[in-house]
Amino acid sequence: MSSEVSPETRLIVATRANHVCEYCLLSEQDVYFRFQVEHIISRKHGGSSEVDNLALACVYCNRHKGSDIATIIPGQQELVRLYHPRNDRWRNHFRLDGVTIEPLSQIAEATIRILQMNHDDQTLERLTLKRRGRYPSEAARLLITEH
Numbered sequence: 001m002s003s004e005v006s007p008e009t010r011l012i013v014a015t016r017a018n019h020v021c022e023y024c025l026l027s028e029q030d031v032y033f034r035f036q037v038e039h040i041i042s043r044k045h046g047g048s049s050e051v052d053n054l055a056l057a058c059v060y061c062n063r064h065k066g067s068d069i070a071t072i073i074p075g076q077q078e079l080v081r082l083y084h085p086r087n088d089r090w091r092n093h094f095r096l097d098g099v100t101i102e103p104l105s106q107i108a109e110a111t112i113r114i115l116q117m118n119h120d121d122q123t124l125e126r127l128t129l130k131r132r133g134r135y136p137s138e139a140a141r142l143l144i145t146e147h
């Protein structure tokens with residue numbers, strides 16, 4: 001969920017993320033809409049507004065995530081939590097296949113579905129950026145390479 005975080009907090013969160021959406025890896029400088037600071041565990045579920053519960057998210061990811069923190073994968077009975085950008089590593093859960101974000105875990109599968117990370121609008125935007133050499137950006141590559 002977006003919220004009224006202070007400009008100082010926004011700067012901390014955005015800088016920490018290298019201005020990259022911590023879910024789909026879009027770079028803030030490549031899109032028209034300013035990224036949002038989202039509560040990983042939403043306030044509705046008792047999440048705090050401390051920086052360790054905040055992540056930088058693009059408008060698409062933030063809008064679809066809303067206050068969700070978990071889901072049930074179709075055909076399964078178990079509740080699966082969503083990806084937690086502070087506790088999880090992107091490369092342990094996701095991989096890029098061109099501009100499609102592929103899941104490496106149930107957590108990723110749940111997150112991709114709820115955030116609609118491979119929606120046509122998003123993959124089209126990523127494809128346009130990829131053709132310009134902007135997806136994944138240099139900053140995003142840090143999140144996906146093994147170091």
Ligand SMILES: [Zn+2]
Nearest residue numbers: 021024058061
């Ligand atoms: Zn995103």
